[in-house]
Amino acid sequence: MLDFKLVQDQQQDLPREGVVQEEDQVYDMIIIGGAPAGFTAAIYAGRAALKTLVLTGPLLGGQVATTQMVENFPGFPEGINGAELAQRMHSQAERFGAHIVTASATGVDFSTSPLTVQSHSATYRGRTVIIATGAFPRRLGVPGEAKFFGRGVSTCATCDGFFYKDKRAVVVGGGDSAIDEGLFLTRFAREVVVVHRRDQLRATKVYQERAFANPKMRFAWDSVVEEILGEQTVTGVRVRNVKSGETSVIEADGVFVYVGMIPGTKLFDSQVELDEQGYVVTDRRQHTSVPGVFAAGDVQSPDFRQVVVAAGTGAIAAKEAEKFLVEHPDMA
């Protein structure tokens, strides 16, 4: 069983003397990102008998691999551990012949033909590329957050809200995601406290109205979380009022963090069209602005962040890339 943890420093494709190798072969498809979207694309590519490379990136398995229990991925009625689900997709991609390299892409050039993708140690060439690098929730970076992440600290109420029946939750943030997910939590939790560093919400009006009208919702204004408290489980957060400087403790069984997302598109900003938030722009068939380059999963949509949605777009991207190859047989 693979260890689905951060593998940032583990570059399996490192050359002996730090020389960048150029592989002779040209892949039919290079998939950047080893998480549900990328692995599903690789499964479809493999079953289409395409020569396929997956560069997993730093977080093997993606965000789902850090999730204790996934209950909403269809096909697992009892739920499944997130790392195990990712590992099963990995095995499945490998079974159908994908070459999976545990390394990160460090550069791409989509103006060449074939397309090129670099890692620290090699240059790969592909007739098509699928970008599936995900998007990652910004963390608070406070004591206790890492310790309880995935078991009391979450960035997805849709995924974990169900576990908070009659419990108390803290939501950190004041935008649409924070309030939308906070409202969602009120279906389960007996109290939801929104901790926001300003004295008003950024969320759209309809969400604000709903939030203020909800008897389960409370607000800690002008406040930032300084620490997530607890021994075995989360017991609360220590917050500091940014105006008065005073600190206080809010008791809670769970903390949901919505302080922004970072799409994994640093490498791509001069290569494909990104939207103003930095996500890859795709059409409904997962085509990007560059012919032969597709994108799937959270990197091209901040809206759903669900494993099955990411996997679905991975399948579409692979089918469309396969069609692209049929339609462009003469591409190098």
Next chain:
Amino acid sequence: MLDFKLVQDQQQDLPREGVVQEEDQVYDMIIIGGAPAGFTAAIYAGRAALKTLVLTGPLLGGQVATTQMVENFPGFPEGINGAELAQRMHSQAERFGAHIVTASATGVDFSTSPLTVQSHSATYRGRTVIIATGAFPRRLGVPGEAKFFGRGVSTCATCDGFFYKDKRAVVVGGGDSAIDEGLFLTRFAREVVVVHRRDQLRATKVYQERAFANPKMRFAWDSVVEEILGEQTVTGVRVRNVKSGETSVIEADGVFVYVGMIPGTKLFDSQVELDEQGYVVTDRRQHTSVPGVFAAGDVQSPDFRQVVVAAGTGAIAAKEAEKFLVEHPDMA
């Protein structure tokens, strides 16, 4: 374990004396169609604590339930029997509280508030509706087709092509799907014979060129399949030339049928916008032309016909319906 077969005549909600009952309750979400898209929507709805009804329709589990082995649904590296996969999604939807009724919708009225959906024996009311009735491949209706369906007769080369390494396959049809999937099959099969009732293809030019250039592809023009032959397994097809009237046998290990699709939209044509082929028109967020009515899966896209794609759109539809309910709290 549920019996995932045709349940067309089994109407579990039949009233005692044929009286149409009207349920008092109003569901938050009524899902029409009990297959991957519908069940995934139900899983998400249940986890959002919505009061959810699923009307399964005639083919419980959908097309996937008739498939012997599903190898491309991510999460099952060894593959999974299609009926079992459908059954697991069914259990999962039920586990999160969906009320699943084994009956077909016989009428809908989306001009009312709440929306109404009828079965043979009851009228159900819902604040939102998700249409997930699928699309079904037209069958040939010839001897041998039913007997071998799912084990030698297929309507999905993407799903089953992998099983035809070095074998011979017949493709029936002359449109884009037939040729696209026929070309796909040439990656595995040693010979692909396209049986088409006209003397030229309907497929777009690029597919025609690729097909004619492919050394593995042969064509039986002006021909229709009269019977699928075989004892234990498929051994060939008997075809009749529609011009000469002569019959002959083409030896083959499998038959792929592409003679059109029928979207399950008969009930909806005066209710929501359909495209010229009869599919429900949706945007990227699975909204139809009617506020509060969403669609997911094959019924709104003829292009991919993949379980994971259908499931992904089911999750999106449910999330959007949930958002609609938040934004319209006063809806009856």
